[in-house]
Amino acid sequence: MRLLKWLLLLALVLVLVFFWPRSEIPQSLFEPHPVLAIPPERAGSLLAVTDFIARTERPADLYPYPVPLGDVGPSTPLFSGPKQYPFYCGWHRMGIEPPLVDNEQGYGVAIYADDDTLLGYSKDCLHPSRLLWYRLGVDGSVLPYQGGDLAAGELLLRVELGTIQRYFYLVVMPVTAKEYPLRTGQSQWNQKLIYQFHGGVGIGFRQGDLRIERMVQRRSAQLRQGYAVISSSANRTSHSYHFLRAEEVARQLKQHFISLYGEPEMTIGIGGSGGGIAQYLLAQNTPGLLDAAIAQYSYPDMLSQVIYALDCDLLHNYYYFTAEDKAFWQPWQHRQWLEGLSTVPDQQVRHRNAISAAQLLAGLKPTPMQGATQCINAWFGLSSVVHNPRQGRLRPFVAPELLQQQHWSYWEDLVDIYGRDEHGFAHSLWDNVGVPYGLLALRAGQISPEQFIALNARIGSWLPQHRMQAERGRFIPRLDTPIWLSAFGRHNMTEPRVTDSGLAVAPRYRANREAIERAYRYGQLFIGELAIPVVDLRHYLDPVLDMHHLQPSFMARERLQQRGNDHWQRIWVSHPDYTPEREAFAAVVDWVRHGEAPASVSDRCFAGDGKVLAQGDDVWASAGACQQIYPALSNSRQQAGAPSHGLLLQCALIPVQQAIARGDFGRVDMTPWLAELKQIFPDGLCDYQQPDLGYPPDWHDEGISSPIEPWLH
Structure with a gap:
């Protein structure tokens, strides 16, 4: 029965590819x-x-x-x-x-x-x-x-x-x-x-x-x-x-x-997700605009989430297309070892039929999918929306003849700040050279050295902006419904090349360092320079695989701590059935009027009926009461060994042999795989004991330390 299902799906895919040549966007979708x-x-x-x-x-x-x-x-x-x-x-x-x-x-x-x-x-x-x-x-x-x-x-x-x-x-x-x-x-x-x-x-x-x-x-x-x-x-x-x-x-x-x-008397900001980001950044960049902020479902900035969110489709491509041991990567627990984000056993993978169809089209047997992860159900397709200059929005808002002349990406939106490359495309600030994906899983014995080598050899990266193409698909006539044939944007990923040693390695991508430096200088990154009351308020959505996971609240806190400004932030987390917005307004008003945080604004967590489950200075510590109820998880870069504050766009590199000698692989002796590691990381592994290479160098000279430095001690 299952074989018949896959044969029918394969027949549909073949019809779409060979008998429905219409691939342009229908006029009705403009x-x-x-x-x-x-x-x-x-x-x-x-x-x-x-x-x-x-x-x-x-x-x-x-x-x-x-x-x-x-x-x-x-x-x-x-x-x-x-x-x-x-x-x-x-x-x-x-x-x-x-x-x-x-x-x-x-x-x-x-x-x-x-x-x-x-x-x-x-x-x-x-x-x-x-x-x-x-x-x-x-x-x-x-x-x-x-x-x-x-x-x-x-x-x-x-x-x-x-x-x-x-x-x-x-x-x-x-x-x-x-x-x-x-x-x-x-x-x-x-x-x-x-x-x-x-x-x-x-x-x-x-x-x-x-x-x-x-x-x-x-x-x-x-x-x-x-x-x-x-x-x-x-x-x-x-x-x-x-x-x-x-x-x-x-x-x-x-x-x-x-x-x-x-x-x-006071100006109070409020807003969720990107609206929370706006408050963190505008409070940092333009003091005096806001007197207090209620940042809901926030990330510290857009770039901090794009860095690991753009890893998601690369990982999905590995699980379903390029891994030799595909079955190993289907259990939801195994994927969390690499992704860090939340996973659940009782949800279906988003767009599972489209993924299976793309596997059939690639000559692969569809892989059974066990459970779902936030990385795929929340971030699926983000690479097309924000990173692909040939794609952007599915529903265009310019005449068809203009559509091909313009670049559509988050990077292009900020091109006046980030600048253009020699091909005329806005600089992408996403970078994964030296990133040892799955390093913590290797250290913990969850994956073997062979699996670590295979993963990092084949995961690759996104192509340079000028080489990217629009998503491949067909639109069903009359319904104008797209059937995607390019799962995860995989046609815009680097492909493995066989090295002199015979190992197939997919190249990584290095971002423009000057563009990263300009992102710092122009306040597109939150560095913790903030001096107004902030209630960082969110529902606990990790179990439902919503993209608004808890850990970014602590990214912001770590950056504030480094600057000595963490006393300006309080983290409130609630069950989705209750929103303590009324309490947040009352707390920040009191805070602004008295110049110091009242007891009513302490860190806390709430139940679905509004009851305060725990409050105080230590509730979000590793063994704190709120942390036990609503645990903050991780992301793919943290699982690769990067610091949890997330303010590291381009890592310094350390030669592989030195990384092994220093103990970067924990108790795992990677010496037998030294040759393979050198092929995968020819310029070295990420040295997470060093600051972001894009961090403005004169800030060090002026005594403005980078966010990495407290983690060196």
């Missing part, structure tokens, strides 16, 4: 109102950072705030780099009228009148500011308001919508009916301001959108307490992880708010 052409000029400047961004003065903002109603806000960057094009407008997702026409040359998106008459084109997606009014009901409903009495328990909200730096902004203020329709009424404001950040995975080139009703519902409890709320689509990482651009918009939006209502 986003509406695509960008038609790119203007030749890019106005704006990039801040020159020679030291560190937090110590670099920003240029004066001479815009005469506030933004007048009926006008657009500032739209030419002062310091976050030239305007990015293509730039896709997002008005249609918000149900508002199109942006202003700003050219007749066909740049940007086409703008039509109601009678389908072409009015012109918009390259910058600018919208005049306007006021909108909503009633927040006791049941959480958000309805438009056009005057009149409010029902019992209803809260009236004035919402200002416009654009700053081409991104949508919102200002939400609780008011009374007597203040309708005035712009500046603020009788219900408690003098505290919330900056709402948003998460997601984005690669730039889009204005994005803000869902007013959703944001009001999310912040309904605080709005009823009198908080004002501001937000921008530039502070939503599903659009971009360019935090210099995010900073400039946040600065200008807050200045706009102050010009209308005065200086708030």
